[in-house]
Amino acid sequence: MTSRIENVCIDCADTYALAGFWAEVLGYPRHPEDFPGDPEALLVPPDGVGPVVFFQQVPEGKTVKNRLHFCLQPTDRSRDEEVDRLLALGASMAYDRRRPDGTGWAVLADPEGNEFCVLRSAAERAKTAPTG
Incomplete structure (x- = not known):
């Protein structure tokens, strides 16, 4: 069960x-x-x-790093477009783990400080997937 x-x-x-x-x-x-x-x-x-x-x-307010968090994958836009959208909604950038080659992720915080990640979209992941 x-x-x-x-x-x-x-x-x-x-x-x-x-x-x-x-x-x-x-x-x-x-x-x-x-x-x-x-x-x-x-x-x-x-x-x-x-x-x-x-x-x-x-x-009580949040005092330490989350032990559990959401990892979001955009469905209809790029990771960077989604990061911009979420920042406009009131999120803040906690850690920017995006790399120059387009890989990586961004760690944002919601308005009360709870961290969550924004990953690359499926289309972005497919572009960098190994072939062969």
């Missing part, structure tokens, strides 16, 4: 604001019963496939 991931939980101070940021990042709609000031918020995959992203209000 095995288990499946039901949700991924993110501790935060402002569930509504942080869920709004991640709704834009992931394209997941807010749960219809989420309102400002609620101690919990949910984002559900629009196609119903994959875990729910659950936001839980906690009194």
Whole structure:
């Protein structure tokens, strides 16, 4: 027997604001019963496939590096275009691991400091894949 991931939980101070940021990042709609000031918020995959992203209000702020984080792969734009989009949404650059040859990734932080990675798109990966 095995288990499946039901949700991924993110501790935060402002569930509504942080869920709004991640709704834009992931394209997941807010749960219809989420309102400002609620101690919990949910984002559900629009196609119903994959875990729910659950936001839980906690009194303490983030103090150390995440032990678990999202690694995002853009679906319809390049890694660098996605990094620019996420920075415009309110993310900040934590570590830039992009290399001059186009490989690598960027580590961003959401508005509450939770780190996540932006990887190359599948099309970008295919361009640098070894052949033969």
